[in-house]
Every structure is written in structure tokens, then in C-alpha cells.
Amino acid sequence: MKILFVAGGTSGVIFGIVPLAQAARNAGHDVIMAAPENCTATITAAGLPAAAVSSKAMQEALVDRRGVRVPIPEDLHERYIFNGRTFGRYAASCLDGLIDLVDRWRPDVVVGGALAFAAPLIAAYAGVPYVKQAIDMGEPRTIDLAAAAELGPEMERLGLYEMPRTDLFVDICPPSLRPADALPAQLMRYVPYATQKTVEPWMLQKGERPRVLVSAGSRVTPESDFDILSGLVAKVSQLDVEVLVATPEAVAERLRPLFPGVRAGWIPLHQAAPTADLAIHHAGGNTTMGYVAYGVPQVLVPYLPYCVDYSARLDAYGAGRMIAPENDSAENLADACAEILATPSYRERARELADEVAAQPVAAQAVDAIERLVPAAAH
Secondary structure (H helix, E strand, C coil): CEEEEECCCCHHHHHHHHHHHHHHHHCCCEEEEEEEHHHHHHHHHCCCCEEEEECCCHHHHHECCCCCECCCCCCHHHHHHHHHHHHHHHHHHHHHHHHHHHHHHCCCEEEEECCCCHHHHHHHHHCCCEEEECCCCCCCHHHHHHHHHHCHHHHHHCCCCCCCCCCEEEECCCHHHCCCCCCCCEECCCCCCCCCCCCCHHHHCCCCCCEEEEECCCCCCCCCCHHHHHHHHHHHCCCCCEEEEECCHHHHHHHCCCCCCCEEECCCHHHHHHHCCEEEECCCHHHHHHHHHCCCCEEECCCCHHHHHHHHHHHHHCCEEECCHHHCCHHHHHHHHHHHHHCHHHHHHHHHHHHHHHHCCCHHHHHHHHHCCCCHHHC
8 A cells, every 4th residue: 555644844743743654664555755855854764765845944834925924923813823824835835746746656545744734635636535643732723724724726726625524533642631522533652753863871861860851842943943942941950950951963062052061962752751850841742742651741831822722731631830931931930840840740640641642552553544444455
């Protein structure tokens, strides 16, 4: 069976769908993952074939179709619409490349990450089932509606009157945190994935002080979101804790002179998270789910509005604390960290969620569900 995976425009969302793609390939299926040119190296590093379908980077979608840069709204609802239209424009930039790929390769099914809105369009064009895979614990549906509105010209071009429906939804959210109105789904165990590096002894064993992991995700660069990450590090490093900063190497090089007592670098979660007492971060989907999978209590500062909903759910469950970005003072962050480190229930609740994640069906079972969508002759 030929399975086309359609990824989003950043490494973080690619990381989210790699385990299912690897499981499909391990099951003997022919797999290609489509992404923009600047992300193909991330895919091939995972041992998966990559197809470049756009020369544009995700950041270019911040400019509308008239060539005007769209200002970022302050209102939360308007920000959801802004996000959806941005993802929609990005999807539109991938469509021609996807059509060319599909015409040449003829997949039997298309799998797309939750925010990869080109996936349902290309599945409809190819006349094959569409599988949507969650890449976090769920985004506001307003984002989907806004993306559909932005993609009106592309839907008209393909003869569609609405966004194609999902034939199968693969969800990675722990059952206890799924919203009451969540779509029926094939649940799947979340497996943290990131590009790797050589294991060093300090990653596997902490010292006497509590170990706190700080991150602002894989998309941080010295030019983008560096202030968010350096601000978090500055606030946390005032505590009597061991601080590890998980960040791309180019960012780490700039951080180290500023914080000489802090270890900073590309630290894959599965190496350091099992030794962590606490994680404090930007509430990105993969980062949040990774710490959930390892039973690490979290302090979440959702600088991206779409992360607010699931951050609040994690807070309400008792496995972490959410702090609104406007309240992210050093004092508030220190208080939240001190509370979590001193209160065993946070660790207990985080461990309960990790046990839930571990009990979910493995990726191979999700591949089985995908196979059932396709006539046996294609297998």
C-alpha cells in the first residue's frame, strides 16, 4: 500500500507524525512524506523518504495573497482566525507540488497532521481516504474554519464545496484530557520523537539539586523567539535548581555566554526527561506531549494562543500549572516551580497521565486501522 504523509511547515509538526510513518514503513508499506524544501532534511534524518512540494517556508505565509504582511491580532478569537488563515495560505502554496507528486505516484491513502490543511484537499483530488492525525492535545476548531475560508479558491479549483471529511482520526491525547466533544478516534500511544545526538552521561543522571528542563520548542532561532527562551531561562536560573535548556545548537551557542551555569543544547526528550523533576516551557504540542509521556510535571506559558486550551486542561487535571504570558514574571514562575517541586500530587497526577499514554494502542495498531480503509488489493 502507498501512504502519502503530508507534513506541516516546521520540524515540530513533522516530529509529531514521524512515529506513525515509521510504523507504516516497518509494516511493509511504501511511504513518502511531503513537506516544504526547508524541512526535507528533518524527514530524511528519520529514515523516511521526503518529497519537497513547496519552495516557501512557513514564515512566508504570514504575508497574504496580495503580498501584504498580516498584523498579529491581540484578541484571542481573532488570533485563532489569523492562525487558520496562515495555515490555509501555507497549504495553498503546497497544492501544486502535491498534485504533481500524486499524479506521478498515485497513493492509496493520505495521512496529514492536524494543521496540514493541504492533506484533505489532495486526498480528495486523488480520490483516496483521508486520515487526520493529531499532533498535540487538540486545537480550537475556529482554526479549521478559518483555514477552510482561506482555501476557498483551491476548493473551487478542485470542484469541492467544503473541506473534505476525515475518514479516520488518529488521536494521541490521553483519554482523561480529551474534551467531552472530541471526535471519535483511533487512539494511539504518543511516542516522543526528535532528531538525535550522542548520549552524554549528564543527560542520564542528575545531581543533588532538582533538575528543571526549559524549552521553547524546535522552531526557536537566534532571530525568532530567542527572547521568549532567554526570558524563561533568566527567570528559572534564579532558583536553586539544575537547569537544562533543550534548544537548537545555534540558539544554545548564543545562550551559553549569557548563562554560564546552565547546560544548553539539542537534548532529545527521551534522554533527559526521565531524570527531570519539572519542565517549564512555551506549551508547544510536541513539548507538552513529550513531558506528559514521561510523567514530568509542567509549568506551561502558552505564548501561542492555540496552546491555551490544552494547557488549561493539564492545569485542571493537576499535572501542571498554566501561567498566562502576561503574568510570566520571574516571581510568578518561581512560585509555580516551587509549588510543584514541593507538592507530591503534581508528580502523582503526571505519572497517572504517563501510564495512560503507555496503555494506548501502539502505532502499528493505528496502521492496521488505516489498512482497513483501503481495498485489500492495494496492500
